[in-house]
Amino acid sequence: MAIDLAKKRMRGLRAALRKAWMWYGQNRRDAADGARVNAHEWRCAACQKTFKRGDIEIDHPEPAGSLQTWDDLLPFVKRLFLQKCVALCEGCHQKKTNAENDERRARRGKK
Numbered sequence: 001m002a003i004d005l006a007k008k009r010m011r012g013l014r015a016a017l018r019k020a021w022m023w024y025g026q027n028r029r030d031a032a033d034g035a036r037v038n039a040h041e042w043r044c045a046a047c048q049k050t051f052k053r054g055d056i057e058i059d060h061p062e063p064a065g066s067l068q069t070w071d072d073l074l075p076f077v078k079r080l081f082l083q084k085c086v087a088l089c090e091g092c093h094q095k096k097t098n099a100e101n102d103e104r105r106a107r108r109g110k111k
C-alpha cells in the first residue's frame with residue numbers, strides 16, 4: 001500500500017514537471033525557433049516537410065525517461081529541461097514514440 005502511494009506521488013510529480021516544461025522549457029522554445037522557416041511554417045527535423053506550428057511537436061532525442069525514485073529526479077529534470085530538443089511533425093513524433101515504446105517493452109520483456 002505504501003509503495004503504491006509513493007508510486008502515485010512520483011507519477012504526479014513527473015506529470016507536473018512535464019507540464020512545467022511545456023510552459024517554461026527554454027529548450028522547447030529554442031527547438032521551435034530553430035525549426036521556424038518563416039512566419040507561418042516550421043520544418044520537421046525528420047521528414048523535412050513544413051507544417052503549421054500547431055502540427056509541430058517538440059521532441060527529446062533522448063527520452064526524459066522514468067521518474068520512480070528521488071535519485072531519478074535530477075537526471076530526469078536535466079534530460080527534460082537541458083537537452084537540445086528537435087521539432088517533429090505529429091506523424092514523425094508518433095513513429096519515434098512508438099519505436100521507443102517497443103524498445104522499452106522489449107527490454108522489459110528480457111528481464
Ligand SMILES: [Zn+2]
Pocket residue numbers: 044045046047048049088089090091092093
Ligand atoms: Zn515529419
